[in-house]
Structure formats: structure tokens, C-alpha cells
Amino acid sequence: MPLPIEDLWAVSPEIWLAGLGLLLLVLDLFVPSGRKAIVGWAAAAGLTLGLVPILGLVGVTPRTVFFGTYVVDGFAIFFKIVAVASTVLVILSAMDVLRGQTQFEGEMYILLTFTALGLSLMAGSADLIMVVLSIEFVSLCSYVMAGYFKADRRGNEAGLKYFLFGAGASAVMIYGFSILYGLTGQTSLYAIASALSGAPRPAVVVALVMALAGIGFKVSMVPFHQWTPDVYEGAPTPVAAFLSVASKAAGFAVLLRLLAVAFASAPVDWITLIAGLSAVTMTVGNLLALPQRNIKRMLAYSSISHAGFLLMGVAAYAGEFAQGLLYYILAYAFTNLGAFFVAVTVGQRLGTDDIPAYAGLGERAPALAWLMALFMLSLTGIPPTAGFVGKFYIFGAAVQNGLIWLAAIGVVNSVIALYYYVGVIRAMFLMPPASAGPVGQPAALQLALGITGLGTLAAGLFPQPFVTLVSAASLLLRF
């Protein structure tokens, strides 16, 4: 039963990424230590080229390939672009951090490339086996990256904690999937959908809750969020940026596909469940972010609360399109990556991640400080930034779908969030600098910062082209 050649064409981005990863694996053997940045540049260039086959699939008729286990549709293509593009930016930001810090510099770029492959697979999975396989693929690479600096005690702790939480959560999820398989006798999400409508409700609820444990862990949804601050603080900062954007986005892709396809006609009200989880997640994340003094911990809790906003988009998902969610993810990807890149720069140059160390940054590195201010405003959702447009669309979607109470909670949370985001801006511009002297930035990091800053501003000032893009890409193959 050889595969039809069109199926191979449909997975050309994945083939490219897999080939690139293997190629880098060989390249790394021949590059002498001390010049490993070559591997990094090769990875960044290869991944950028990988966008070509992905863009080549734009406009393809949505269909399943590989015997119904994999799907190509606008929705999957969108998340593949987000995954690959953010991996490129993370690699650019990681080069300065890795230099001289570890003897395994090349492997980090290879791991990031393979993780990008895993994230692409997550976005297109249409079968329980593929979902499990791709989530685990990403998780295993992420555990290693979180504990990458073996001599760093906090890194050790981050890796170990991430692994223990993650392994437990995915074991529960796999058990839930086994129940789902038992109820339907199918592993394809599309076949499960039709078989699930007559299934006994209690068993469906158990399977859904168990599956949510695994995916909720990946997107750091309350109550599966406890790992987030420790891992973000202990992991290398570029890795934290990667976890907070790329793997979170892919987690939402899987979550929405699972709920909207497999549980479409299941005898369980998942919309109310997700709406409740959304309210709890954004509130808990926000309240815990308030007292934080470490920028990475603050961004970790802020990313939990943003997971809550994104869950609102999942709950408000109606019909075939998911523009609200997708626009928010786009805005969040630019903004949060940018904020983490500023943290990378400051952490590298000043050697600390404490927010008081940002005092006087407005004088010492005006460009950096203004960029950080832009990212903070965008995370709060203040115009004219991408975050505002994202929040606008996601609240609008919630109201349209009768979740007015949830939108109200979201607005209140945005106001609370203003406090800790503005705290950073206040430190940068109003506090006297602890020590004088400019803060330099390496070229690769400047490039990454420039792209994210430009994206944040452009998606806020001129939302129309992005909305068109997102609408065109938001078609989710449901049947």
C-alpha cells in the first residue's frame, strides 16, 4: 500500500524540517568547537527556507493524508508558520547566550530544529496516535532544552521539574486517549467524532478531563500550571521564550482540533468547561504575577494568564473559523518573544533577571527600553499595539457567542495586568540607574528584537492585512 505521491507533497514542510535536522546533525560533527555559531546560522537559514514549502501549501484544498492520520488545512498551515518562524527568532536570540556557556552548543540548534518539526506535526495531527506522538516529541526535546546548562543548579531543577510534571501529565492524557479509543474503536479524530455522539456520558467526561490534563500542561492551563514559573526561571531564557510561544501555540492547535473535531457532537458541554477554565486560568495567572520581582517569573505568570485569554478564544470558537484565537496567537507570539528577547539581552549584559535591575534602562539603552515598553503595552492590550487588536477580536468573539460574563472577567483581568506590566516601564524610565554605561546588543539579537518589535507595532497599527491573512488561514477541516 505505497503512499500516493500527493500525500508526500502535502507533508513537504515536515520532510524538509526532518532532513534539515539530520543534515545539521552531520554538520555539527565537522564544525570545530568554538565556531558552533555556524550550525546556528545554518539552522536559522534552513528553517527560514522551510517556510517556502509551507507557503506553497497555502490555498490547498483541506484534506486528510496518510490514511486519515494527518491533515492539511489553513489552520494547520498557520500554526506551522508560527512554529517555524518563532523557532528562527529563538535561534537568533540563543546564539549569544550559548556561546561559551556549554560544550554542546550545536546540539541546541539541532534540538530546536527537531522541535519545530514536532510542533508542525502537532498542528496537523488528526489521529490520536499522531497527537500523542507529536506532543511527546516536542516534550522530550523541551525537557532536554530546559535542563540544558548542566552546571547550573537552577537549570537542573527546571529540567527535572518540567520532566516530572510533563511525564505525569502525558501519562494521564494517554490513559484518557485509551478510554476514548475504547469508546469508539477508532483513533482518527474524524471517525471518533461520529462514534462519540452515542457514547455513555460519564466515560466521555472522564476521557475528556484526562486528555485536558496532558494538553493543559503544555499550554500551562490552571490547574496544570505549577511548573511554569520554575521552568521559565531556571531554563535558559531563549528556551523559556520558545516554550512560552511556540509550544503553547501548538498546544492550542491540538486542543482546538481535538475539541472541535472529535468532541463536536459528544454528549458533553466542553464550551462551558473551557470557559470556566479560561476564567480561572487568567485570574490565577494575573494575581500570582503581581508580586513577582524576577522578570522571567513575571513573564511566566503573565503567560499563564494569556493562556486563559487564549482559552477564551477556544470557548468562543464557533462555526468553521477561529480568527479571534489565531489573531491573538499572532499578536502574542510577536510580543512575548520580544519581551523575552529583551530579558535575554539584559540577562546577558547585566547578569541578572531582577526587575529592579531594569532601573534607568531608558537612559542606558533607549532603544531597548522603548521596545520593552512597547511589548509591555502590547501584553496589557493597549492601542496601538498588536495585543490590543488581539484582545479586541477575542473579546468580540466571546460576546458574539454569548460568553459576555467571560469577556467581562477578561476586561477586569486586563486592568489588573496593567499594574505589573507598567511596573517594568516605571522601573526603566522613572527610577535612577543602579550603574551607568550603555548596554550593548549582539547583531543576531538586534535582528530578532527588530522583527518582533516591528511585528508588534505593524499588527497593531495596520491590523487589516493581518486580519485578512488570519481569516484566510483559519479554515479548520472538520469532517
Add this chain to the structure above:
Amino acid sequence: MLLVDWLYVGVFLVVGLAMAALPLAVVWALAPRLAQPQKRTTYESGVVPFGQAWAQFNVRYYLFSLVFVIFDVEVIYLYPWSIVFRQYGRYAFFVMLIFVGILLLGLIHAWRKGALEWT
């Protein structure tokens, strides 16, 4: 109908939890508790352990076993493949060639990076 379904879930849950809790409860009820320092030694028979239990094996061995476990488990995919090999012929051969080739690349990487050195 609905109630019976929930009942099943409930029974499973209760029995499962009970099986986990029962041994602990039995131990708690039956075992005598003597707060003597000897109880906390490794061997209650009186042999005094020396050195750290963790230092018994060279840490190198763990690395080998890790690499071994991963490559060992990949063989799992060769079994279903061998069953359908006759049916699919050359196609199956090339597909498995790619699979084994990727594994080989991983092994070469581990070897060149010195993960397989004895010293």
C-alpha cells in the same frame, strides 16, 4: 441507564483507590512501630553499610544503558514490518532503510561525540 453508567465509573474508582490504599492500611494496622534508630538503617539484620549506595556504579554505565535502551526499543517497529514485508516487497524495504538510516545517523552522532568511550 445513565445511573448504571456512572455506577461503573464509581465502582472502578472505589476499587482502584481501595487496592492502592488497602496495603498501606494493613501495614499501618499490623506493623509494630518502634522508634529506634536501628529501624532507619539500611539492613535491619545488623550489617553496617559503608560508603554511599549511589557511588557503587560508575556513572558511565548509566550512559551506556540509556543509549542501549533507546536503540533496543526501536526494534519494536521491525516486528510488524517483518510481518508485512513479503506483501509490500521493495517499498517496505526502502521505507525501513530510511528508518534504520536515521537511527544509524543518531548512533554515529553519539559515537563521534564520545558518548560510547569507555574511559
Add this chain to the structure above:
Amino acid sequence: MTLGLTHFLVLSTLLFCLGLFAMLTRRNAVAILMGVELMLNAANINLVAFNKYVAPGALNGQVFALVVITLAACEAGVGLALVMSAYRNLETVHVDEINVMKW
């Protein structure tokens, strides 16, 4: 008495609960990992049993189980490596004592 689906489900539920229990109560990182492996094997029993009794025509469940076995091995490999690297630095594998950062 013939062996039916229920027997397998009871076994797998017990195994899962034991694994979960171990994961939640144990303080040794390696023991937690063992609990996780128990839970994964419980899922495997489920998958193979469902394959036989619910969907005997297809092999999806068995393939799923094979994939889960592989994942469990990879997870053990990565997990033990992380435990080792943590032990070298922190001199302990007890999760209570691994708290450089506040929880």
C-alpha cells in the same frame, strides 16, 4: 469463568491508580518515574484489550500500544539523564530537597 473485557479494565484501572498513587506520594525522582511507567502500561493494557474486544477488525490499538512503549522508553532515557545531571550538581534525587527556586 471466561476472561472478558471487564477483567482487563479492572486490571488497568488498578495499575493506573497505583501508578498515580506512586507519582503523587513518592519523593524520589526515580520512583516517580516508575509510577509514570506504571500509568503508561495501564494505558497499554487498555489499548490492547479494547483492540481485541471493541474493534477486532483493525490494529489501531496495537499500533498505539507499540508507540506508547517506545515513548515510555524514550521518556525513561531522557528522564534518567536529567536525574543524573541533577544528582551530579545537587547531590540528591529527592524532589523535596530540589528547591533552589521557591515553588
